[in-house]
Structures are given as C-alpha cells and as structure tokens.
Amino acid sequence: MSPADGATTRPAVTPDDIDGTTAPAAGPAPDPGTPERARSFGGRIGSVEVLAGLLVLLVVFRNPLAALISGARLQTWTTVFVSVLVQAVPFLVFGVVLSAIIAVYVPRSFWARALPKHPALAVPAAGVAGVILPGCECGSVPIAGSLIRRGVTPAAALAFLLAAPAINPIVLTATAIAFPKNPEMVVARGGASLVVAVTMGWLWLRLGKIEWIRLPHRPDLDELSRARAFWAACRHDVMHAGGFLVLGAAAAATINVVVPQQWLQSVADNAVLSVFALATLAVLLSICSEADAFVAASLSQFSLTSRLVFLVVGPMVDLKLISMQTGMFGRRFAVRFAPATFATAIVVGTAVGAVLL
Amino acid sequence: MNRQAQAVVMLLFGGAILRASLTDVYLRYVKEGLRPVLIAAGAVLIAAAIMTLWYDLRPHQPLDGDDEGHGDEGHDHDGHGHAHHEPRVGWLLILPVLGLLLVAPPALGSYAAEQAGTVLTTQNSASDYPPLPPGDPAPISLLDYASRAVFDSGKSLTGRNLQLTGFVTPGPDGKPMLARIVLSCCAADGRPIKVGLTGNAPAGTPADTWVRIVGVYTSRVEKDPVNRAAVPFVEVRTWQEIPSPRQPYE
Numbered sequence: 001m002s003p004a005d006g007a008t009t010r011p012a013v014t015p016d017d018i019d020g021t022t023a024p025a026a027g028p029a030p031d032p033g034t035p036e037r038a039r040s041f042g043g044r045i046g047s048v049e050v051l052a053g054l055l056v057l058l059v060v061f062r063n064p065l066a067a068l069i070s071g072a073r074l075q076t077w078t079t080v081f082v083s084v085l086v087q088a089v090p091f092l093v094f095g096v097v098l099s100a101i102i103a104v105y106v107p108r109s110f111w112a113r114a115l116p117k118h119p120a121l122a123v124p125a126a127g128v129a130g131v132i133l134p135g136c137e138c139g140s141v142p143i144a145g146s147l148i149r150r151g152v153t154p155a156a157a158l159a160f161l162l163a164a165p166a167i168n169p170i171v172l173t174a175t176a177i178a179f180p181k182n183p184e185m186v187v188a189r190g191g192a193s194l195v196v197a198v199t200m201g202w203l204w205l206r207l208g209k210i211e212w213i214r215l216p217h218r219p220d221l222d223e224l225s226r227a228r229a230f231w232a233a234c235r236h237d238v239m240h241a242g243g244f245l246v247l248g249a250a251a252a253a254t255i256n257v258v259v260p261q262q263w264l265q266s267v268a269d270n271a272v273l274s275v276f277a278l279a280t281l282a283v284l285l286s287i288c289s290e291a292d293a294f295v296a297a298s299l300s301q302f303s304l305t306s307r308l309v310f311l312v313v314g315p316m317v318d319l320k321l322i323s324m325q326t327g328m329f330g331r332r333f334a335v336r337f338a339p340a341t342f343a344t345a346i347v348v349g350t351a352v353g354a355v356l357l
Numbered sequence: 358m359n360r361q362a363q364a365v366v367m368l369l370f371g372g373a374i375l376r377a378s379l380t381d382v383y384l385r386y387v388k389e390g391l392r393p394v395l396i397a398a399g400a401v402l403i404a405a406a407i408m409t410l411w412y413d414l415r416p417h418q419p420l421d422g423d424d425e426g427h428g429d430e431g432h433d434h435d436g437h438g439h440a441h442h443e444p445r446v447g448w449l450l451i452l453p454v455l456g457l458l459l460v461a462p463p464a465l466g467s468y469a470a471e472q473a474g475t476v477l478t479t480q481n482s483a484s485d486y487p488p489l490p491p492g493d494p495a496p497i498s499l500l501d502y503a504s505r506a507v508f509d510s511g512k513s514l515t516g517r518n519l520q521l522t523g524f525v526t527p528g529p530d531g532k533p534m535l536a537r538i539v540l541s542c543c544a545a546d547g548r549p550i551k552v553g554l555t556g557n558a559p560a561g562t563p564a565d566t567w568v569r570i571v572g573v574y575t576s577r578v579e580k581d582p583v584n585r586a587a588v589p590f591v592e593v594r595t596w597q598e599i600p601s602p603r604q605p606y607e
Contacts (some may be wrong), residue, residue: 046359079464264584290547
C-alpha cells in the first residue's frame with residue numbers, strides 16, 4: 001500500500017517495460033510503511049482482516065444505512081448506480097476473460113501476422129476489426145490494454161478501443177430499431193465512429209508518446225502455468241477495471257439524478273448549442289453503447305445531427321470510460337486522449353450528420 | 358489489498374450478481390433478457406475467486422519460487438501478499454455488493470417519473486396499429502395506449518374498456534397521473550411514460566402506489582412540461598390498488 005510504487009514512478013519506458021515483464025523495479029522493494037518483519041509476527045492486520053471488519057460493520061449497521069438512503073433522490077441515485085453496474089458486469093467479465101485469453105493463450109507472433117506491418121495500415125485494420133466484438137465499451141478497455149501488452153502498436157489498439165463499442169452488429173441493430181424511420185442513422189453512426197477511431201489512431205502515430213501510457217503492473221504471467229496465469233489476469237483485471245467502473249457508475253448516477261431535463265429543452269432549438277449540449281450529455285450520462293440509441297431517440301426535440309453526435313461521442317468518451325482509461329493507461333494518457341477524442345468525435349459527427357442526415 | 362481479500366470481494370460481488378439474477382431482484386435494474394449473461398458473469402466471478410483462493414492457499418510448489426523472484430505477488434507464504442502493486446481501487450467493488458446484498462434499492466418510481474419527460478415521441482410509434490387484444494376490459498400497456506391515443510387519434514381504442522397498470526405519480530398540477538418507466542437497457546436509461554387521469558381517478562393515493570385501472574379512451578391530451586411531449590388522458594371507471602408487479606418496467 002505504499003505510494004512509493006516503483007512501477008508508476010520509473011521515467012524511461014520501452015514497450016517491454018509497459019508490459020511489466022522485464023521490470024526489475026517490480027522486485028521485492030519492501031514497503032517502508034510495513035516492514036517485512038512486522039508482518040510475520042502475530043497481531044497482523046492485513047486486507048483480509050480489514051475486509052472482514054468492514055463487512056461485519058456493514059451487516060450490523062444495515063438498517064441505519066438503509067434508512068439513510070430512504071430519501072427519494074438518494075434512492076433513485078442508488079437504483080441508477082446499481083443498475084449501471086449490473087448492466088455493465090456481463091460485458092466487463094466478457095471483456096476481462098477475452099483479454100485474459102489474449103494475454104495467456106494467443107502468442108505474441110499472432111498479432112504481428114494478423115495486423116499489417118506498417119502502423120499506419122494497422123490502425124484502420126484494427127478499427128474495422130472492432131466489428132467482431134459484440135459488446136459495449138466496458139469490455140473493450142481491458143482488451144485494448146491486453147493488446148498493447150502483447151505488442152500490438154498502441155495506435156492500432158486505440159483505434160480498436162474506440163471503434164469496437166460503436167460499430168459492432170449489436171449496437172448498430174439497436175440503432176436501427178431505435179430509429180425506424182431514419183435508417184441512414186445506422187450508416188451515419190457506423191461511418192462516423194469508424195472515421196473517428198481511425199483518425200485518433202493516426203493522430204496517436206503522429207503526436208502520441210509511448211511514455212504517456214502506464215499500464216498497471218500486472219502479475220508476471222510468463223512465469224506461471226497457463227491456467228494459473230489466466231486466472232491471475234482475470235482477477236487483476238476484474239479488480240482493476242471493476243473498481244474504476246464503480247467510480248464511473250457513481251459519477252453517471254449523480255449526473256442522472258442531479259441534471260434536470262428541463263435544461264435540455266432550452267438549448268434544443270439552437271443548432272450549434274444542441275450539438276455541444278448532447279455531446280456533453282453523452283459524456284456525463286455514460287450510457288452503455290447498446291442502449292444509447294434508445295435514449296437518443298427519446299431526445300426527439302433535438303436535431304438528428306446533434307443526436308448523431310451523441311451516439312458517436314457516447315461509446316468513445318464518457319465518465320465511466322475516462323475513469324477506466326485512467327486506470328488502464330494512466331492519468332497522463334487519459335487527460336490527453338479523452339479531450340482529443342471528444343473534439344474529433346464532435347467534428348466528424350457534425351460533418352457526417354450534415355452530409356447524410 | 359492482497360489476493361485473498363480480492364478473492365473475497367470477487368466472491369461477494371459474483372454472489373451478489375448471482376443472487377440478484379436468480380431471484381427477481383435484477384428486474385429492478387435491467388431487462389429480463391440480460392439474465393443468462395448475468396448468471397454466467399456471476400459464475401465466472403465466483404470461479405475466479407475460488408481459483409485465486411485455491412492457488413493462493415495451496416502449499417508450496419515449485420512455481421511459487423519463480424513467483425517470488427518477481428516480487429509482484431511474492432512474499433505470500435504467510436498468506437499476506439505484498440500488496441503495493443495490487444489495485445487498491447478494487448476496494449470500491451464493495452459498494453455494489455453493499456448495494457445489491459444489503460440495500461437492494463427499489464425500481465425507479467415516481468421521483469424519476471417527475472424528473473424526466475414522457476417517453477412518447479414519434480419515433481416510438483408504428484405506422485398502423487393492430488386490433489386490441491381480446492377481453493373486457495382489454496389489458497394494454499401504457500406506452501401502447503399513449504401511442505394509439507396520440508398518433509392514431511384513439512381510433513383503435515374507442516368503444517372498448519381498457520385495463521392499464523402503473524404507479525401513481527403527481528402531475529404538474531398536483532393531480533395524480535398514471536406512469537410507468539420504460540427501459541431500453543438498464544435503469545440509467547429509463548424514461549417514464551405518463552398518462553393523465555380523468556373521471557373516477559384515484560384521489561389521495563400516495564405516489565408510487567401501484568394501481569390497476571379500468572377506463573375508456575378520452576381525446577384529452579396535454580403537454581408534458583418537461584419536454585413538451587404529448588400526455589394523453591384516460592377516463593377512469595374503476596381502479597384498485599395492486600402489489601407492485603414482478604416486472605416493474607415496460
């Protein structure tokens with residue numbers, strides 16, 4: 001639990017370093033706060049004990065806690081918070097299992113063969129490959145992290161990260177169902193999302209710096225038996241991505257309860273303002289990409305173009321994703337990547353909307 | 358957070374998900390169709406927890422030595438792993454466990470319905486409406502009633518007794534309305550469908566009470582002040598309180 005975490009303070013980075021497999025700093029480096037010796041004697045308080053104490057307290061104070069959230073607003077917050085998590089859990093687990101498979105069972109050489117050699121060509125290839133991942137954005141973050149660890153060029157992994165939640169068949173079908181009278185919305189969404197993803201990948205090739213990315217230190221899988229490595233990767237990613245998902249869900253629930261819908265009404269009539277309003281709303285609401293089309297359809301007072309921007313921004317930048325990306329790739333990455341994606345998505349979404357809708 | 362504590366948190370989290378999806382609790386939060394994948398996800402979480410504990414508690418084995426050499430998970434032969442590389446953010450996963458196992462918040466109700474505009478928009482309507490289901494009164498969902506009343510001028514509704522189910526929510530003028538939350542995916546995207554009540558409307562019934570009303574079509578339509586969408590009315594003949602239904606959403 002020491003803040004002096006070697007893995008986050010080492011300055012020079014190589015792709016191998018990111019993987020954590022060649023990290024000497026990850027060696028024993030005893031925690032100054034809890035000397036090795038102290039822990040080997042009786043009366044130790046480890047996280048299992050803390051957890052047990054916490055759980056006992058929670059059960060004992062269950063009724064006061066329940067009474068605490070009986071107010072209508074707080075109750076709605078709790079319902080939305082829990083439901084965002086329940087909705088996301090299957091996709092999170094699916095993404096975590098898939099990323100563990102990538103990490104353990106797919107050899108590194110596979111990616112070198114599967115993707116074009118030249119990074120500039122690998123980006124669109126990885127973006128289009130997003131079609132095959134049937135899920136929402138919670139699953140794609142650990143997968144993209146796993147791809148980078150396995151030596152896929154970050155630009156391609158990022159293109160995949162952005163494209164997969166937006167252009168897969170489930171999401172496009174949901175969009176078609178939500179907009180029965182505007183089938184062009186499906187084309188516009190798929191096209192605009194792919195363009196944004198590929199643009200961001202190329203942008204990363206030109207401007208991105210590898211040292212911005214700090215993947216969390218993961219147990220050294222290469223030394224373990226396959227099954228053991230698989231479960232270690234699963235455990236690590238569930239705890240890590242799941243923790244950040246909880247943060248994001250709490251933020252989304254807060255916005256959901258706090259922002260009154262009347263505000264939206266007042267900006268809907270202004271063409272420019274409505275685009276920015278819905279782009280911001282997409283970030284704040286953090287709705288699963290499989291559901292956002294239905295929400296967009298219900299925002300009928302807004303123009304189709306602004307709703308397209310809502311659908312393009314949502315799966316790529318939202319509170320939940322920013323939280324998970326910060327956890328997976330590091331803060332220095334997230335503060336650059338999220339705003340750049342946001343701006344690109346607005347520009348591309350508006351342009352595609354102007355042409356197609 | 359060491360690996361054993363992580364395993365316990367995963368076990369609780371998976372258990373909470375599994376418990377919610379094996380009972381009807383999950384219906385308060387997500388669509389019914391998500392159930393199989395929820396059960397699968399809960400099972401994977403529990404499996405990951407058990408495998409973590411199994412590997413962690415197993416006595417010495419050759420691979421453990423290698424493990425320790427790399428330090429990230431080593432020093433655990435006393436059962437207390439070297440924690441500083443482990444994700445501390447994982448502690449937050451206790452919150453949803455708490456939410457699901459101890460609190461289990463109720464389905465969205467009248468507070469959410471008041472906050473948001475009615476979901477009825479042109480996008481929701483099909484172009485032609487099939488005849489109502491048989492029966493007197495004919496059971497019909499709020500969304501179906503509202504669509505037929507607003508976009509079809511009630512043509513397919515006239516002359517029939519209708520049975521509508523929803524919860525009571527105060528309208529903008531303080532008079533009770535009938536509402537139900539429509540989900541497309543999870544409660545975060547839930548939007549209310551609202552129907553105004555005239556005639557023998559429930560009076561003095563507290564908000565969030567579930568009622569089943571029998572009534573007939575009336576042409577009265579007002580605007581929802583939140584999003585200016587149409588809110589049709591129904592003329593109530595009789596009504597009764599009912600326990601909240603198994604599936605609270607439409």
